[in-house]
Amino acid sequence: GAVVSQHPSWVICKSGTSVKIECRSLDFQATTMFWYRQFPKQSLMLMATSNEGSKATYEQGVEKDKFLINHASLTLSTLTVTSAHPEDSSFYICSGIAGPSTDTQYFGPGTRLTVL
Amino acid sequence: EDQVTQSPEALRLQEGESSSLNCSYTVSGLRGLFWYRQDPGKGPEFLFTLYSAGEEKEKERLKATLTKKESFLHITAPKPEDSATYLCAVQAGSTSYGKLTFGQGTILTVHP
Numbered sequence: 062g063a064v065v066s067q068h069p070s071w072v073i074c075k076s077g078t079s080v081k082i083e084c085r086s087l088d089f090q091a092t093t094m095f096w097y098r099q100f101p102k103q104s105l106m107l108m109a110t111s112n113e114g115s116k117a118t119y120e121q122g123v124e125k126d127k128f129l130i131n132h133a134s135l136t137l138s139t140l141t142v143t144s145a146h147p148e149d150s151s152f153y154i155c156s157g158i159a160g161p162s163t164d165t166q167y168f169g170p171g172t173r174l175t176v177l
Numbered sequence: 178e179d180q181v182t183q184s185p186e187a188l189r190l191q192e193g194e195s196s197s198l199n200c201s202y203t204v205s206g207l208r209g210l211f212w213y214r215q216d217p218g219k220g221p222e223f224l225f226t227l228y229s230a231g232e233e234k235e236k237e238r239l240k241a242t243l244t245k246k247e248s249f250l251h252i253t254a255p256k257p258e259d260s261a262t263y264l265c266a267v268q269a270g271s272t273s274y275g276k277l278t279f280g281q282g283t284i285l286t287v288h289p
Contacts, residue, residue: 104281
């Protein structure tokens with residue numbers, strides 16, 4: 062199956078700082094990537110959809126100025142949490158789709174963000 | 178609005194005790210139904226995609242089936258390593274490309 066990596070796997074930061082999370086597709090070109098967040102004992106909630114070279118499409122209720130998404134290449138998407146606050150602490154997971162001939166999302170291992 | 182409901186919320190089985198997980202869905206034009214397995218602290222791992230009613234797919238001890246209103250994930254003779262959260266998700270034809278709506282998941286625990 063297709064492999065997606067995320068870096069870092071966990072990060073602790075102080076309130077008010079910004080954190081960048083990288084998502085890479087290792088063995089396929091991801092024309093579309095997605096970012097999710099997952100709170101404890103809850104399911105995945107889609108935050109945004111990004112297509113390579115285009116602006117991300119954010120879900121209702123997700124602040125686009127707080128969660129900056131860049132999809133600069135077919136193998137890399139980044140999520141930057143700006144001015145992080147404790148309520149942003151969560152498990153962030155990315156996924157990618159390997160092109161128009163398939164619609165299966167392959168997920169990364171996730172990044173645990175803790176804001177102190 | 179697309180909705181996915183999984184039941185039961187949690188399931189405890191003895192090793193070798195077969196059972197089924199349910200995923201009921203309401204979507205405006207099903208494009209695909211997906212099953213994933215998620216281990217604690219990890220991202221979801223892809224299991225199956227089903228596209229039309231009557232379709233079945235198998236992988237080792239797992240078998241997924243699809244009707245017009247629900248999907249079942251059958252687990253035959255489970256082992257402790259099958260313990261995980263199983264997530265069901267749907268992709269509607271009316272939504273943007275690839276967008277998934279997830280259910281809350283079923284936490285499966287298999288005791289030796």
